[in-house]
Amino acid sequence: MSVYLVSYFLKEEAHEHDENCGCEDNTHEHDEDCGCGGRDDSRLIGEIHSLGAWAHFMPESFLLHTALSSAKILEKLKVFVNADDFLFVSQINSETTECLTPQVKEWISTKEKI
Template sequence: MSTFMITYFLSDTLGHDHDHDDCGCNDDHSNSHEHENCGCGKDDTHSHKNTNVDINIIGKIKSLGAWAQFMPEGFLVKTNLSAQDIFNEVNSVTNKGDIVFVTKVDAKSSACANSAVLDWLSN
């Protein structure tokens, strides 16, 4: 079993090449909205970031094996999968423009201000 670091960046795009109501593409576009008085306290020209992708990525990562979240968009996972297999799994729930990075890590070749992270890598 190996340990891998998985980090990701969610772009501001939602993976759609269009932005209009009732477009007929069978996507409900429910992850973003632009309208007056939506209740979030911002002006009427904003969009909400697609948080469902973040939830999907986190769920996918947690399903791969024993995991530890060491940064907001950074996880360590102990698994028998390869880096490419992990990448393919996590990338399957991302949108266009999102970035996923997977690399193998171990305690001997890592450094961290939080010793608990290195302890977790050692076990």
């Protein structure tokens, strides 16, 4: 089993605005269906959680401990993103990783011993 860094960025979906929309001066309410905010990443996150032990250490980045290869992880996750989104998977280890948050490196080290 190995530890992987999984990072993603989902581009906002464009939507049409009329002259009374209010996006430019923030005069209308934004909700999950208006298209003005970020996209829902809950299905992608759910799939990441299903692939093995995980740590959510940055807003759009996870550490994942799994027996899957990086190619297999990417294959499983890409169904939850669009072609113009960003999805990155890379195997990492405690010897080549540095972080200002000691718990991140400790998590990696602990998982490497399993």
